[in-house]
Amino acid sequence: MNPASPDAIFVLLVEDSPADVFLVSHAMEQEGLDFTLELADDGDAAIAIIDRVDTEASHPAPDLLLLDINVPRRTGNDVLERVRRSPRCMGIPVVMISSSDSPVDRQRAFDLGATEYFRKPSTLDEFLKLGHVVRRVAMARVHERHPHQQPTSTPERV
Amino acid sequence: MQPMAGIRRSSTHSDPKTRVSRRSPSLRARLEEAEATIRAIEEGVVDAVVVNGANGPQVYTLEGADHPYRVLVEQMPEGTITLDSNGLILYSNRQFAALVGTAEDSITGSDFGRFMAPRDANLFAGLADTAALRGQSAGELDLRGIRGGLIPVRLSLTQIDLSGMKTLCIVATDLREQRRSEAILKDEQLSRLILEQAGEAIVVIDTEGRVMRCSESARKLARAPILSNQLDAAFAFGGPDGPVNAERILSAMRLGQPMRGVEATIRNAAAGTSAVLLSASPLFDPFNALLGCVITLTDITDRKASEEALARQTEELSHANSDLRQFAHSASHDLREPLRQLAVFSELLQQKYHNKLDPEAVQLIAYTVDAAHRMEGLLKGLLDYTQATGSAAAPVERSDPNEVMRKTMATFGTRIAESGARIECELLPLLDVHEIHLTQLFQNLIGNALKYRGEDPPVIHVAGRRRDDMWQISVTDNGIGVPPHYREQIFHLFKRLHGGGKYSGSGIGLAICQKIVQRYGGRIWVESAGKQGARFVFTLPGASL
Numbered sequence: 001m002n003p004a005s006p007d008a009i010f011v012l013l014v015e016d017s018p019a020d021v022f023l024v025s026h027a028m029e030q031e032g033l034d035f036t037l038e039l040a041d042d043g044d045a046a047i048a049i050i051d052r053v054d055t056e057a058s059h060p061a062p063d064l065l066l067l068d069i070n071v072p073r074r075t076g077n078d079v080l081e082r083v084r085r086s087p088r089c090m091g092i093p094v095v096m097i098s099s100s101d102s103p104v105d106r107q108r109a110f111d112l113g114a115t116e117y118f119r120k121p122s123t124l125d126e127f128l129k130l131g132h133v134v135r136r137v138a139m140a141r142v143h144e145r146h147p148h149q150q151p152t153s154t155p156e157r158v
Numbered sequence: 159m160q161p162m163a164g165i166r167r168s169s170t171h172s173d174p175k176t177r178v179s180r181r182s183p184s185l186r187a188r189l190e191e192a193e194a195t196i197r198a199i200e201e202g203v204v205d206a207v208v209v210n211g212a213n214g215p216q217v218y219t220l221e222g223a224d225h226p227y228r229v230l231v232e233q234m235p236e237g238t239i240t241l242d243s244n245g246l247i248l249y250s251n252r253q254f255a256a257l258v259g260t261a262e263d264s265i266t267g268s269d270f271g272r273f274m275a276p277r278d279a280n281l282f283a284g285l286a287d288t289a290a291l292r293g294q295s296a297g298e299l300d301l302r303g304i305r306g307g308l309i310p311v312r313l314s315l316t317q318i319d320l321s322g323m324k325t326l327c328i329v330a331t332d333l334r335e336q337r338r339s340e341a342i343l344k345d346e347q348l349s350r351l352i353l354e355q356a357g358e359a360i361v362v363i364d365t366e367g368r369v370m371r372c373s374e375s376a377r378k379l380a381r382a383p384i385l386s387n388q389l390d391a392a393f394a395f396g397g398p399d400g401p402v403n404a405e406r407i408l409s410a411m412r413l414g415q416p417m418r419g420v421e422a423t424i425r426n427a428a429a430g431t432s433a434v435l436l437s438a439s440p441l442f443d444p445f446n447a448l449l450g451c452v453i454t455l456t457d458i459t460d461r462k463a464s465e466e467a468l469a470r471q472t473e474e475l476s477h478a479n480s481d482l483r484q485f486a487h488s489a490s491h492d493l494r495e496p497l498r499q500l501a502v503f504s505e506l507l508q509q510k511y512h513n514k515l516d517p518e519a520v521q522l523i524a525y526t527v528d529a530a531h532r533m534e535g536l537l538k539g540l541l542d543y544t545q546a547t548g549s550a551a552a553p554v555e556r557s558d559p560n561e562v563m564r565k566t567m568a569t570f571g572t573r574i575a576e577s578g579a580r581i582e583c584e585l586l587p588l589l590d591v592h593e594i595h596l597t598q599l600f601q602n603l604i605g606n607a608l609k610y611r612g613e614d615p616p617v618i619h620v621a622g623r624r625r626d627d628m629w630q631i632s633v634t635d636n637g638i639g640v641p642p643h644y645r646e647q648i649f650h651l652f653k654r655l656h657g658g659g660k661y662s663g664s665g666i667g668l669a670i671c672q673k674i675v676q677r678y679g680g681r682i683w684v685e686s687a688g689k690q691g692a693r694f695v696f697t698l699p700g701a702s703l
Binding site: 017019020023100120123124 | 491498505506530531534
């Protein structure tokens with residue numbers, strides 16, 4: 001579904017609910033983004049990936065992190081802290097995803113260095129807006145990587 | 159025997175009447191003379207009588223008989239007076255004058271009524287009537303002294319007929335001393351009863367620390383026989399700063415420092431250790447010398463135990479409450495997750511397979527989505543509710559309801575514009591309420607006023623009035639109102655008056671409002687006149703005027 005093209009956005013998604021993994025992918029597809037997805041279904045797995053990125057130069061660094069706050073083992077916030085200390089990943093955009101709309105949770109995420117905070121909504125239309133958010137933050141990142149290119153978008157509607 | 163002459167001491171009395179037959183003038187003259195003489199003797203107007211006998215004229219002095227009686231009357235301890243038939247005092251001895259507190263000569267000739275206690279006037283009249291009828295009577299009543307004080311006396315009345323003039327001789331016995339003794343006796347009885355029945359232990363000690371008197375309950379509290387014993391032998395008081403013994407109590411009394419509710423413990427064989435409140439007040443003689451003191455002991459063992467139990471329970475309850483809030487919080491959080499997915503995936507199903515589903519399937523999915531959304535609303539409401547009832551630990555801040563109203567109106571901006579609503583808000587006072595709570599209150603009440611509208615565009619009026627020590631805020635609308643029999647129910651959790659069709663809602667909003675208001679010691683209620691609209695009123699603490 002997502003052929004690894006050199007210009008595809010490399011997204012690390014930390015999410016334990018398969019249903020939400022499906023929805024996040026769906027939202028990005030609907031937005032027409034070209035992306036590669038690596039999935040970690042708990043905090044430990046996510047941190048292990050960052051560790052590998054830091055230790056193995058051959059392992060590609062993600063362009064973008066989609067991070068559910070409420071994942072098993074280490075929380076999304078723990079992962080965010082680790083990312084901001086990673087030599088290779090410290091600058092990547094991180095979109096926190098959470099079902100909580102508590103201002104406290106939101107503030108905590110921004111204090112730890114989150115780029116965006118996306119509350120999981122309960123209507124499909126609202127959820128699909130996540131795709132737009134990803135495009136916005138990824139565009140800025142891809143600009144940094146290839147200053148003269150636009151991120152590829154494949155018009156692909158269901 | 160022919161009386162020669164009566165020697166008159168005074169001539170105030172009239173001539174005697176003729177009572178002998180007119181047929182015998184000389185006999186009648188002699189009889190009249192004899193009668194006059196006897197009457198004169200009786201009335202005391204004659205001091206001596208001369209009688210012509212066989213041995214010539216002989217003088218009989220009446221003074222010999224009169225004088226001793228006068229002396230007796232003057233010396234007797236009782237007060238004595240004689241009254242004429244009009245109640246005028248003809249004679250008073252010194253004791254009677256002393257009894258009523260004045261001099262003898264100011265009494266003679268005055269009306270006896272002035273010495274009667276008004277409430278006993280009838281009683282005295284009764285005694286006088288009895289004396290008139292039977293010659294004598296007696297009774298106890300109060301006289302009134304010259305200075306107004308009441309004097310209890312026993313009166314003995316004797317009516318004497320002095321040549322047709324009815325005279326009342328009264329002997330008054332002073333009962334004051336007797337009454338005092340009776341009162342003292344009653345006092346003694348009273349204090350004995352008090353000591354027998356008092357729930358508190360009462361102990362009277364002398365300056366040597368010996369127990370002079372004690373109550374029944376003190377006897378039970380003591381570890382040894384108590385009466386005539388040393389206080390320290392009967393009780394061992396432990397205080398917060400060392401033992402409380404007789405010496406310590408008495409020295410406090412000498413310093414003029416009464417002891418009030420000092421917490422102490424007592425150990426005795428029967429009851430183990432008891433907790434008491436000890437108070438002591440000094441006893442002085444009339445010359446201000448310390449006689450001892452009165453010690454009262456209130457057993458607070460049970461009270462202390464229940465206080466501790468209550469504190470324990472309160473803590474447990476507070477834990478349970480906090481656990482429950484935590485539970486409600488996470489339950490409503492965690493339950494929302496699967497619901498959200500249920501709603502979104504139902505929609506996705508509907509969208510993706512729109513062309514492959516028949517219209518009924520589409521409708522069924524729509525019902526599923528709607529149900530999931532409603533349940534989500536309920537859970538969100540529950541979450542708000544647990545926040546409204548949340549811990550009161552945070553110190554109360556002062557909030558500006560005018561600012562909160564502005565924000566609320568901004569929140570409802572679209573709905574206000576769409577419905578053409580007019581919202582009037584008077585200047586409101588600062589309130590001692592967390593702003594988040596004030597926001598919840600206004601959002602719920604204004605939201606309801608917009609939602610439960612009638613045919614006309616909503617008109618909502620918000621006002622604040624001082625009421626006792628609280629502020630009373632009212633939100634009045636012109637909507638569909640609340641039927642009288644639902645005015646209590648609408649504040650209950652999940653209570654709704656309308657089906658989901660016309661007016662949607664979770665039935666939590668007003669329950670939240672009530673919780674918030676109650677949390678600050680206020681009240682919320684609704685006033686409504688059928689379909690004339692509703693007026694929601696709540697009270698909250700705030701800045702004084």
